[in-house]
Amino acid sequence: MVNGSKILPMSGIRVLDLTWHLAGPYGTRLLADYGADVIKIERPSEGDPSREMEPLFKDEQGPEKSLLYQYLNTNKRSITLNLKSREGKRIFLELSSHVDVVVENFSPDVMGRLGLDYGVLSSGNPGLVMTSISNFGSTGPYKNWQASELTTYAMGGAMINTGHPEKPPLYIGGHIPSFHVGTVSAAATAISILGAEKSGQGDHIDLGAFQIWMGAIDRRQSYLMSHQYTGDISTRPWPASALGTGIWQCIDGYFMTAVGVGLFPRMANMIGASDLLNDKNWSTAAARSDPERLDESIALIVPWMLERTKAEARDAAQEHGVYGGPINSFEDLLNDPHFQHREFFQEVDHPKMGPITYPSAPFKLHLDNSKGNEKIAAPLLGEHTEEVLKDFLGTSASEIKKLREGGVI
Amino acid sequence: MVSNNSQPLPLEGLRILDLTVVWAGPYATQIFGDWGAEIIRVESIKHFPATTRGMVMRPTKAMVSQKGSLSAYPNRDPGERPWNRTASFNAHARNKKSMTVDMTKPEGQEVFDELLKISDVVIENNVPVSMDRINVNWERVSSVNPKIVMLRMPGFGLDGPYEDYRTFGSHMAGVVGHYSVMGYQGELADMTGNTLTADAAGGAGAALALAAGIRYRNHNDKGIFIEIATAENFANYLGDHILDYTVNERLASPMGNRDISNAPQGVYRCTGEDRWIAISVNSDEQWESLCNLIGSPELAKDPEYSNVSGRRSLHDTIDQLIEAWSKGMDAHKAMNALQAEGIPAGVVMNEEDAFSDPHLEENGFWETLEGAETGKYQYASTLWKTASTDRSHKRAAPRLGEDNEYVYKELLGFDADKYAEFESAGHIGMDYDI
Numbered sequence: 050m051v052n053g054s055k056i057l058p059m060s061g062i063r064v065l066d067l068t069w070h071l072a073g074p075y076g077t078r079l080l081a082d083y084g085a086d087v088i089k090i091e092r093p094s095e096g097d098p099s100r101e102m103e104p105l106f107k108d109e110q111g112p113e114k115s116l117l118y119q120y121l122n123t124n125k126r127s128i129t130l131n132l133k134s135r136e137g138k139r140i141f142l143e144l145s146s147h148v149d150v151v152v153e154n155f156s157p158d159v160m161g162r163l164g165l166d167y168g169v170l171s172s173g174n175p176g177l178v179m180t181s182i183s184n185f186g187s188t189g190p191y192k193n194w195q196a197s198e199l200t201t202y203a204m205g206g207a208m209i210n211t212g213h214p215e216k217p218p219l220y221i222g223g224h225i226p227s228f229h230v231g232t233v234s235a236a237a238t239a240i241s242i243l244g245a246e247k248s249g250q251g252d253h254i255d256l257g258a259f260q261i262w263m264g265a266i267d268r269r270q271s272y273l274m275s276h277q278y279t280g281d282i283s284t285r286p287w288p289a290s291a292l293g294t295g296i297w298q299c300i301d302g303y304f305m306t307a308v309g310v311g312l313f314p315r316m317a318n319m320i321g322a323s324d325l326l327n328d329k330n331w332s333t334a335a336a337r338s339d340p341e342r343l344d345e346s347i348a349l350i351v352p353w354m355l356e357r358t359k360a361e362a363r364d365a366a367q368e369h370g371v372y373g374g375p376i377n378s379f380e381d382l383l384n385d386p387h388f389q390h391r392e393f394f395q396e397v398d399h400p401k402m403g404p405i406t407y408p409s410a411p412f413k414l415h416l417d418n419s420k421g422n423e424k425i426a427a428p429l430l431g432e433h434t435e436e437v438l439k440d441f442l443g444t445s446a447s448e449i450k451k452l453r454e455g456g457v458i
Numbered sequence: 459m460v461s462n463n464s465q466p467l468p469l470e471g472l473r474i475l476d477l478t479v480v481w482a483g484p485y486a487t488q489i490f491g492d493w494g495a496e497i498i499r500v501e502s503i504k505h506f507p508a509t510t511r512g513m514v515m516r517p518t519k520a521m522v523s524q525k526g527s528l529s530a531y532p533n534r535d536p537g538e539r540p541w542n543r544t545a546s547f548n549a550h551a552r553n554k555k556s557m558t559v560d561m562t563k564p565e566g567q568e569v570f571d572e573l574l575k576i577s578d579v580v581i582e583n584n585v586p587v588s589m590d591r592i593n594v595n596w597e598r599v600s601s602v603n604p605k606i607v608m609l610r611m612p613g614f615g616l617d618g619p620y621e622d623y624r625t626f627g628s629h630m631a632g633v634v635g636h637y638s639v640m641g642y643q644g645e646l647a648d649m650t651g652n653t654l655t656a657d658a659a660g661g662a663g664a665a666l667a668l669a670a671g672i673r674y675r676n677h678n679d680k681g682i683f684i685e686i687a688t689a690e691n692f693a694n695y696l697g698d699h700i701l702d703y704t705v706n707e708r709l710a711s712p713m714g715n716r717d718i719s720n721a722p723q724g725v726y727r728c729t730g731e732d733r734w735i736a737i738s739v740n741s742d743e744q745w746e747s748l749c750n751l752i753g754s755p756e757l758a759k760d761p762e763y764s765n766v767s768g769r770r771s772l773h774d775t776i777d778q779l780i781e782a783w784s785k786g787m788d789a790h791k792a793m794n795a796l797q798a799e800g801i802p803a804g805v806v807m808n809e810e811d812a813f814s815d816p817h818l819e820e821n822g823f824w825e826t827l828e829g830a831e832t833g834k835y836q837y838a839s840t841l842w843k844t845a846s847t848d849r850s851h852k853r854a855a856p857r858l859g860e861d862n863e864y865v866y867k868e869l870l871g872f873d874a875d876k877y878a879e880f881e882s883a884g885h886i887g888m889d890y891d892i
Contacts, residue, residue: 058670083670103718104702116701189817194797197720197738200804209808213649217725218734218806220715221653222639228695232662237842239669240493244468253845260823263812264838266485267658268528270549275530276809277835278545283526284732288648296648303647305632311514335518367623374629376637376647379703390618393690406704411663411691415683
């Protein structure tokens with residue numbers, strides 16, 4: 050909707066978005082990026098708690114200052130509604146009969162307690178897709194357990210493989226655990242929309258962050274299968290534990306490579322050690338899998354890297370087909386010629402903060418009139434309340450005034 | 459949840475031509491196969507896809523005897539066809555089919571055209587130059603089938619200086635700044651290790667893109683070409699930190715396992731080898747409960763520790779107290795004790811924890827499948843459940859070329875003679891011929 054008249058993949062899909070904090074809003078933002086009309090429902094006066102979360106615009110306080118909120122809510126509309134009031138519930142129920150999707154990430158029993166569970170919402174709208182996101186899903190012994198992003202990453206399993214073998218397992222950083230759950234929730238929603246549009250029958254999706262991480266392809270699936278094959282229990286690998294693989298110090302930072310015994314000849318060529326490949330200790334993959342080769346290779350790679358910049362190492366790696374890349378800061382990223390060439394960063398104007406530079410949506414549509422990744426700033430709290438109530442329910446100006454005075458909106 | 463278990467799967471009837479390799483692309487088609495789409499992996503017996511069907515075609519005994527391999531072979535035996543037995547491939551390729559065709563030959567190109575005509579989607583995640591070699595691009599596929607949905611997901615996208623860069627997810631993560639937020643406090647980057655989360659992110663993002671693309675096709679009666687640069691997709695997982703830099707010029711630096719709003723937060727040693735408990739305290743009430751649990755009730759009353767900023771400045775001291783308690787505890791007992799007090803806590807789960815976890819068990823998270831050249835093993839179920847579908851995995855990962863008869867004879871109408879001709883011409887087979 051906010052993307053105007055362009056026809057995008059999710060154009061025409063209306064989403065009532067009850068999500069807050071991180072995972073849910075990232076997922077509905079993706080749906081909005083693809084063209085869905087996402088109507089974010091926020092608590093009157095306070096809004097989504099993420100409106101107060103860091104990072105803040107120039108470290109200033111206030112509901113329109115959180116860069117995290119801005120990032121997670123572009124292309125959405127915002128209405129305020131008190132779901133705990135009778136009127137608020139009535140309005141929500143009416144709105145829900147006009148939409149294709151409801152998304153929520155409350156604790157598993159909250160929607161039921163509000164009298165707004167899937168049975169209620171779908172009774173007047175059988176094609177409705179409802180997406181429920183929680184830490185552990187709606188069933189099972191942990192369903193009411195507490196979680197943080199750290200504990201989700203820990204229980205999800207990939208953490209046992211992240212970090213250094215002589216140190217504690219390491220967190221993946223930032224809000225990655227939540228954003229990934231958001232992506233999966235958007236995929237689940239879009240898949241169920243396809244089913245609902247075909248059959249006329251909606252569905253209720255039940256996502257748990259724990260299960261999503263345990264089923265992630267980031268090492269987990271492979272290690273879970275490998276364990277059954279061998280009985281091995283995985284841990285954090287030593288740095289440079291595979292041939293030609295590691296994070297190497299350069300003149301101006303670090304450069305990472307992943308090679309292995311099979312592709313090592315490429316690296317030998319890169320570091321000017323192609324003579325090695327004539328030696329019977331190095332000429333075959335089997336010979337190269339001798340652990341002694343590992344130490345010998347490190348002794349060759351370290352000095353080569355120490356004499357080069359990240360950019361030089363990158364160019365050499367690409368020339369020789371060595372899988373690798375530099376360890377960059379966000380400053381490096383913003384100045385990177387590749388991302389500039391692709392116009393990956395875009396400025397979006399915000400009425401209170403002015404222009405802010407964002408990373409573009411995670412996809413490009415090759416449509417005649419659109420890449421589909423144009424952004425509109427996140428909504429002000431309740432910016433679209435009147436517009437949505439009028440458009441969806443025909444609520445009159447005087448009724449809206451009454452609702453506002455009653456604290457419903 | 460209400461369950462009437464009568465609905466067809468949401469993606470039933472869709473056919474996906476799958477040219478994906480390694481992890482990111484295969485994760486997208488895994489999700490699509492799980493929810494009912496027919497996934498046909500288009501492979502070639504003339505090309506061994508390293509890291510997709512094993513690191514090397516025929517690993518030596520020495521290579522497979524290595525402990526803790528990311529992609530092991532059943533009983534450490536690569537068998538006669540190692541490419542059908544590698545863990546990584548078997549884990550993601552459940553519910554998929556495999557056919558072989560040599561697309562470097564003209565008649566292979568014709569077969570691909572015929573497949574395009576009867577498919578809804580074509581997806582690939584290769585370095586663009588590899589696809590150029592076999593003429594796989596939007597112009598070609600859309601001219602053969604104007605209603606097809608095409609998703610391409612090379613690491614760095616289809617244009618720009620890094621277009622043909624060869625990278626794995628870990629390198630894309632490094633390029634887009636992941637090491638600014640992941641790392642031990644005060645340690646150099648070479649201590650951090652790496653993750654392949656960019657692949658998981660890319661695969662999930664691609665599953666969303668495919669569903670979105672199919673919806674576009676359904677409503678507009680024409681195909682669509684979608685591009686996901688896996689690196690750009692993962693940069694989106696760091697977007698809040700990117701804005702902190704573009705707006706505040708503040709460069710993130712790693713906090714280890716700590717957090718700005720949860721304190722204390724960390725990963726603490728428990729009894730046994732490599733056993734750890736992750737704990738996050740996100741309220742003053744939880745702090746009080748934690749103090750009582752770890753036998754330091756006096757701290758709960760100490761004003762220096764009464765709020766997050768105080769606890770953050772005394773974090774080292776707190777960590778020592780927590781670990782003094784946890785190191786004598788079984789990790790699961792610690793988790794249960796902390797959760798009983800309402801404190802977010804979780805075991806850093808290894809594979810044994812996962813397979814014996816009561817919550818995953820009750821959620822039906824494991825499904826048993828038997829592979830013809832692997833045996834009977836447990837596979838992770840779908841990433842989510844829905845109320846109205848009663849589904850289970852249909853089959854284990856396909857052996858290379860396992861579905862050639864189905865694809866060539868049933869789908870493309872080859873007779874026995876033509877099938878034999880394609881066999882002898884190096885298109886059809888179950889063994890690499892390199």
